[in-house]
Amino acid sequence: MPMVRVATNLPDEDVPTDFEERLTDLLAESLNRPRKNFFIEVLTGQRITHGASRSPVAVIKVGSVPCCCSVVRALLGFMTSKFLRK
Numbered sequence: 001m002p003m004v005r006v007a008t009n010l011p012d013e014d015v016p017t018d019f020e021e022r023l024t025d026l027l028a029e030s031l032n033r034p035r036k037n038f039f040i041e042v043l044t045g046q047r048i049t050h051g052a053s054r055s056p057v058a059v060i061k062v063g064s065v066p067c068c069c070s071v072v073r074a075l076l077g078f079m080t081s082k083f084l085r086k
Contacts, residue, residue: 001037001038001039001064002027002031002033002037002038002039002062002063002064002076003038003039003041003062003063003064004023004027004038004039004040004041004060004061004062004063004076004080005041005042005043005060005061006019006023006040006041006042006043006058006059006060006080007043007046007048007058007059007060007061008042008043008044008046008048008056008057008058008059009045009046009047009048009049009054009056009057010044010045010056010058011044011045012044012045014044015042015044019042020040020042022083023040023080023083024038024040026080026083027076027080030076031076058084060077060080060084062076062077
């Protein structure tokens with residue numbers, strides 16, 4: 001079961017209210033897994049910097065029970081980075 005944590009310095013009101021559902025749909029389709037298998041956690045308003053800049057940024061952590069192979073992690077990274085740019 002893939003577990004995805006998205007932490008961002010954006011305030012909650014700047015993250016779409018359906019973000020978790022849309023991310024779940026994207027991942028379920030990409031990995032050909034049922035939606036019910038995904039855990040999504042979104043942490044907004046975090047104190048995160050990238051290169052000492054407080055520009056909008058997100059950190060995504062992907063895990064799985066019992067394991068998550070490197071190919072799946074690479075695919076998830078690619079798909080979620082495209083998704084977050086929208």
